[in-house]
Amino acid sequence: MAYIEIEHYSKVFGSADREIRANDDISFNLEKGHLMVIVGASGAGKSTLLNTLGGMDSATEGKVEINGKNIAKYSEKQLTTYRRNSIGFVFQFYNLIPNLTTLENVELASEISPAALDPAETLKQVGLEERINNFPSQLSGGEQQRASIARAVAKNPELLLCDEPTGALDYKTGKTILQLLQDFSHQDGKTVIIVTHNAAIKAMADHVIEISDGKVKEDYLNDQPEPVADIEW
Numbered sequence: 001m002a003y004i005e006i007e008h009y010s011k012v013f014g015s016a017d018r019e020i021r022a023n024d025d026i027s028f029n030l031e032k033g034h035l036m037v038i039v040g041a042s043g044a045g046k047s048t049l050l051n052t053l054g055g056m057d058s059a060t061e062g063k064v065e066i067n068g069k070n071i072a073k074y075s076e077k078q079l080t081t082y083r084r085n086s087i088g089f090v091f092q093f094y095n096l097i098p099n100l101t102t103l104e105n106v107e108l109a110s111e112i113s114p115a116a117l118d119p120a121e122t123l124k125q126v127g128l129e130e131r132i133n134n135f136p137s138q139l140s141g142g143e144q145q146r147a148s149i150a151r152a153v154a155k156n157p158e159l160l161l162c163d164e165p166t167g168a169l170d171y172k173t174g175k176t177i178l179q180l181l182q183d184f185s186h187q188d189g190k191t192v193i194i195v196t197h198n199a200a201i202k203a204m205a206d207h208v209i210e211i212s213d214g215k216v217k218e219d220y221l222n223d224q225p226e227p228v229a230d231i232e233w
């Protein structure tokens with residue numbers, strides 16, 4: 001059994017006379033510990049797919065099985081517990097709380113998770129040990145994204161979901177963030193999904209999905225994912 005098994009999943013917004021099929025009959029599997037990159041143009045349905053996997057949205061049709069449980073059938077209450085215990089989310093614009101320090105931002109997230117890691121230790125792991133008492137506005141964009149990765153990782157989630165995590169960063173800083181995410185998967189054995197419009201980063205993944213118009217157009221495995229440092233775009 002794969003860690004994620006999605007079969008004939010669709011997400012429809014709007015009403016019958018004006019419906020948008022943001023995700024349309026999607027099926028794929030993802031193995032535990034694999035790093036998946038999902039690529040597609042703007043409006044292809046990437047964020048919708050990530051939001052469904054993260055329990056922030058619910059499926060309209062089909063099966064979305066995570067670790068043997070079909071979250072498409074979950075109640076709001078079950079989805080809240082799932083989000084809290086199983087998911088780490090990294091967003092394009094970091095979403096740190098401005099009046100809390102870096103350490104407090106991470107502590108806040110780790111407090112809601114039963115299996116949390118030590119917040120200060122996790123910040124050290126992402127190279128921010130010198131910045132734990134700074135507020136987000138005192139950090140660079142790359143440092144803020146490191147803090148937001150530490151916040152997601154400190155929950156010790158089974159699944160780390162990243163929506164355009166380098167979208168607001170310059171090329172070099174973006175690469176260090178992608179390397180951190182690749183290490184988290186390949187060294188710590190975590191399952192990671194990165195959504196992006198940047199097709200060049202497909203090379204860093206174990207598993208690639210390309211979506212267009214809400215449908216899966218390509219689904220393949222990379223036998224030898226490339227280290228991020230070796231990828232240019």
Ligand SMILES: Nc1ncnc2c1ncn2[C@@H]1O[C@H](COP(=O)(O)OP(=O)(O)OP(=O)(O)O)[C@@H](O)[C@H]1O
Nearest residue numbers: 013014020022040041042043044045046047048049
């Ligand atoms: N809550 C919503 N209500 C109505 N339509 C929505 C909603 N969320 C997404 N959509 C529509 O679903 C389609 C897919 O959107 P989605 O945000 O998933 O695409 P995307 O690939 O992530 O795009 P981008 O790269 O621009 O973020 C779009 O047509 C979008 O307008």
